[in-house]
Amino acid sequence: MSDTDETDVLRELASLPTIASPRVSPDGETVALYYDVTGRNELHLLNPADGSFEQLSDGDVPRSVRAGFEWDPSGDRLFYHRDEGGDEQHDVWAMSLDGESEPVVEMDGQIRLHDVGENGETLLLGSSRDGQMNLYRHDVSTAETTKLTDYERAVAAGELSPDGDRIAYTTNETDAYENSDVYVADGDGSNAVNLEIGDVGAEVAPADWGPDGDRLLVVDNTTDLGRAGIVDLADGVEDATVAWFGEGEFEESPSHFLEGGDRFVVSRTRGAVTVPIVYDADTGESEELDFPAGVASVTEGRLADDRLLAYRTTSSRRPELVAYDLATDDAETVFDAEYGPFDPDDFVEPETVSFVSDGVPETPARAVDHDPYEEFEIEGLLFDSGRRPSPLVVNPHGGPRHHDMRRFSYRVQFLLSRGYSVLQVNYRGSTGRGREFVEELYDDWGGAEQGDVATGAEHVLDEYDWLDEDRVAVYGGSYGGYSANWQMVQYPDLYAAGIAWVGVSDLFDMYENTMPHFRTELMVKNLGEPDENEATYRERSPVNYVENVDAPLLIVHGVNDPRVPVSQARILRDALDEAGFEEGDDYEYEELGEEGHGSGDIDQKIRSLELLDDFLDRRIGAERTAVASLDD
Numbered sequence: 036m037s038d039t040d041e042t043d044v045l046r047e048l049a050s051l052p053t054i055a056s057p058r059v060s061p062d063g064e065t066v067a068l069y070y071d072v073t074g075r076n077e078l079h080l081l082n083p084a085d086g087s088f089e090q091l092s093d094g095d096v097p098r099s100v101r102a103g104f105e106w107d108p109s110g111d112r113l114f115y116h117r118d119e120g121g122d123e124q125h126d127v128w129a130m131s132l133d134g135e136s137e138p139v140v141e142m143d144g145q146i147r148l149h150d151v152g153e154n155g156e157t158l159l160l161g162s163s164r165d166g167q168m169n170l171y172r173h174d175v176s177t178a179e180t181t182k183l184t185d186y187e188r189a190v191a192a193g194e195l196s197p198d199g200d201r202i203a204y205t206t207n208e209t210d211a212y213e214n215s216d217v218y219v220a221d222g223d224g225s226n227a228v229n230l231e232i233g234d235v236g237a238e239v240a241p242a243d244w245g246p247d248g249d250r251l252l253v254v255d256n257t258t259d260l261g262r263a264g265i266v267d268l269a270d271g272v273e274d275a276t277v278a279w280f281g282e283g284e285f286e287e288s289p290s291h292f293l294e295g296g297d298r299f300v301v302s303r304t305r306g307a308v309t310v311p312i313v314y315d316a317d318t319g320e321s322e323e324l325d326f327p328a329g330v331a332s333v334t335e336g337r338l339a340d341d342r343l344l345a346y347r348t349t350s351s352r353r354p355e356l357v358a359y360d361l362a363t364d365d366a367e368t369v370f371d372a373e374y375g376p377f378d379p380d381d382f383v384e385p386e387t388v389s390f391v392s393d394g395v396p397e398t399p400a401r402a403v404d405h406d407p408y409e410e411f412e413i414e415g416l417l418f419d420s421g422r423r424p425s426p427l428v429v430n431p432h433g434g435p436r437h438h439d440m441r442r443f444s445y446r447v448q449f450l451l452s453r454g455y456s457v458l459q460v461n462y463r464g465s466t467g468r469g470r471e472f473v474e475e476l477y478d479d480w481g482g483a484e485q486g487d488v489a490t491g492a493e494h495v496l497d498e499y500d501w502l503d504e505d506r507v508a509v510y511g512g513s514y515g516g517y518s519a520n521w522q523m524v525q526y527p528d529l530y531a532a533g534i535a536w537v538g539v540s541d542l543f544d545m546y547e548n549t550m551p552h553f554r555t556e557l558m559v560k561n562l563g564e565p566d567e568n569e570a571t572y573r574e575r576s577p578v579n580y581v582e583n584v585d586a587p588l589l590i591v592h593g594v595n596d597p598r599v600p601v602s603q604a605r606i607l608r609d610a611l612d613e614a615g616f617e618e619g620d621d622y623e624y625e626e627l628g629e630e631g632h633g634s635g636d637i638d639q640k641i642r643s644l645e646l647l648d649d650f651l652d653r654r655i656g657a658e659r660t661a662v663a664s665l666d667d
Contacts, residue, residue, distance in 0.1 A: 394483025
């Protein structure tokens with residue numbers, strides 16, 4: 036670790052380059068990946084045999100990685116996405132391995148590349164060109180794009196069969212809004228058949244076609260916890276059968292078949308840890324890959340030496356790539372994480388905390404009163420800054436279909452370096468514990484899940500006397516920003532400050548102005564139609580209770596955000612003004628240009644940390660830890 040006291044930890048942490056979306060080339064000789072070592076997200080090529088590395092793109096790719104890329108089966112080029120200033124309204128381009136690029140598909144609305152045919156001439160796309168997200172087929176040689184599906188509900192998880200003659204996807208045509216089914220159709224979208232392999236109300240989706248095109252790997256949560264299955268289509272779609280895998284002890288999500296199709300990979304979730312599992316498709320026997328307690332995943336394809344490429348990270352170890360030998364369980368690092376002046380030992384691993392919550396904390400509810408809900412044991416992660424006494428930052432996750440895991444976060448480690456301890460709560464509605472736990476949040480945004488967050492804060496303040504109950508802040512982004520807004524109006528007695536980053540404030544406006552597939556698959560799926568559930572939309576909108584805000588609030592939003600539109604921040608700001616709050620004194624407001632739903636460039640990361648650091652320092656303050664000055 037550097038002995039230079041002047042080193043700026045904020046800039047050093049935000050500037051640590053990060054890898055994303057690694058993809059093995061068809062011949063296994065090269066790994067393409069996103070990497071922001073230049074300060075901007077760019078495509079790079081890695082030779083895993085000798086570690087050599089080269090930059091491929093030059094400002095052509097999205098600043099923020101919201102969609103990945105795919106190799107052309109020839110291995111001569113990559114199909115990737117472009118956007119404008121983080122707006123996620125992607126077009127598809129192709130880039131040769133000498134860095135030359137050209138447009139392939141340009142349409143209105145958002146485009147997401149799902150799959151590339153084995154001949155390299157067929158692209159399967161999702162697009163909201165006509166309103167709702169549906170599937171399209173693009174012929175590269177003729178530049179013709181054909182619409183394949185036309186559903187009222189969003190179509191997702193498109194998969195193209197190896198010969199290109201069939202497609203698989205998920206959508207919902209039932210009256211059960213939470214439902215999703217797997218469909219298989221001809222390559223032109225005709226003769227679509229619902230495989231009907233899950234109960235109505237459950238969620239089923241395709242993950243990968245087997246190499247022979249007769250088997251389809253799927254995920255299903257009919258039995259509550261997610262499980263993997265293989266659908267046998269050898270006797271035709273109408274006579275398809277399915278074999279299920281696993282013992283139902285953990286949530287599992289399948290990823291892809293390994294080469295040859297005799298084995299496949301799933302991700303298994305155990306609390307805040309995710310580990311890859313390899314199943315034998317014939318016997319059902321499984322092998323857990325040997326990784327540290329954190330988050331690990333295996334990419335599609337194999338390296339030239341027949342090893343798998345895996346991504347791994349923990350709360351204190353930054354993301355790196357390893358070559359994994361299934362025969363010996365040996366893992367060799369092929370791309371090391373960059374640590375700059377830091378050492379992994381400088382970073383903090385969390386303690387797992389658990390507590391019982393009925394969704395109603397002891398802290399008085401100032402916006403909406405609730406009767407006790409069903410009790411759940413809720414888990415969270417507590418990061419100790421080492422400062423005594425320590426202020427606490429409560430950091431609810433976004434999604435809300437998500438959960439906090441033991442993976443590296445430069446934001447969390449930065450807060451720790453400044454002396455703030457951090458609590459993350461996997462409230463009811465979080466993933467990793469099955470469908471029923473997720474559905475606890477349906478029709479109840481701003482209800483029991485927010486009680487879980489507040490109860491978690493109360494729990495750690497009671498159990499750890501080194502936490503300063505007078506210096507507690509809530510900070511979150513996206514749905515976490517909604518949580519920050521709601522915590523500030525529902526439980527103002529608990530907090531001395533709040534930060535809402537790209538946060539939701541008005542549910543009616545969110546419904547009207549988010550992307551079409553977010554409107555149906557997030558807003559309506561979770562809360563119903565606003566004209567049918569007007570009372571819920573009104574009651575659970577934080578903007579309607581701004582008079583309850585009793586501590587400084589920082590509002591930050593990207594102007595190009597298509598998920599949570601910037602109108603959400605402006606509506607909240609205007610409501611605060613109308614309620615008599617003074618900007619600068621009672622609340623602070625920042626709009627970020629050239630930015631969508633989060634920060635992408637390193638300069639944007641630095642700017643976001645500077646805003647966070649300055650606000651917290653002025654509003655609740657903390658003594659910086661040794662890491663903050665990089666002392667030996």
